[in-house]
Amino acid sequence: MTDAPIDPLVIIELTNLKASGKIEDLAKHPSLAMKPEWVEELAQHRDFNVRESLAQNPAIASSPEVIQTLANDEDWYVRYNLAQNPALANYPDVIRTLSADQDPNVRFNLAKNPAIASSPEAIQTLANDEEWYVRCHLASNPALANFPNIIEALARDSNYNVRSWAAENPVLGDFPHIITKLSKDRSKSVRSSLASNPAIPTSTASNAQWNTQPARTAPTI
Structure with a gap:
């Protein structure tokens, strides 16, 4: 599979967001995948609001390590936002992890995500949720x-x-x-x-x- 072409104007836009300190906006940007090293950096950001914004961004679909990191984030709202991300369709193992999350709000958000179709085991777990x-x-x-x-x-x-x-x-x-x-x-x-x-x-x-x-x-x- 070939990589999508890099749009220099988008790269400039992303760079400006980072330079101006608009990190949450950067984490939400639909073309953030053009800068994969930034995706990894944002997944470790000390501000949970940034990680929460990143977790719901479909642009993280091509970053399996980042998705796994966010699925284990200590902030429940990060996991909550990840649970509704359509990018999870390609990560049944992460779906399975979230289906057993200790926070019911995470499981609640996951249960309404159509992406769970890729994990029959998670669907069974959610069907038996307390x-x-x-x-x-x-x-x-x-x-x-x-x-x-x-x-x-x-x-x-x-x-x-x-x-x-x-x-x-x-x-x-x-x-x-x-x-x-x-x-x-x-x-x-x-x-x-x-x-x-x-x-x-x-x-x-x-x-x-x-x-x-x-x-x-x-x-x-």
């Missing part, structure tokens, strides 16, 4: 398109919030048996979420919506 809100974000993640067993398990979750988020997943259209189950869910919230999902067949959505209406009572004579 925090229901982590499972919620996983349940609505389109990355589950190739993991029907996971989305089916989340559609049976004991927490109705998780089932509601599963009902909103845009990939549900490919799983009619899960749709049928959710359309009969005991929770009105779950049925309502399913009814509003544009991926659901109209007839099923109508039935689910009908099931959200309060039951009629006999008139008092």
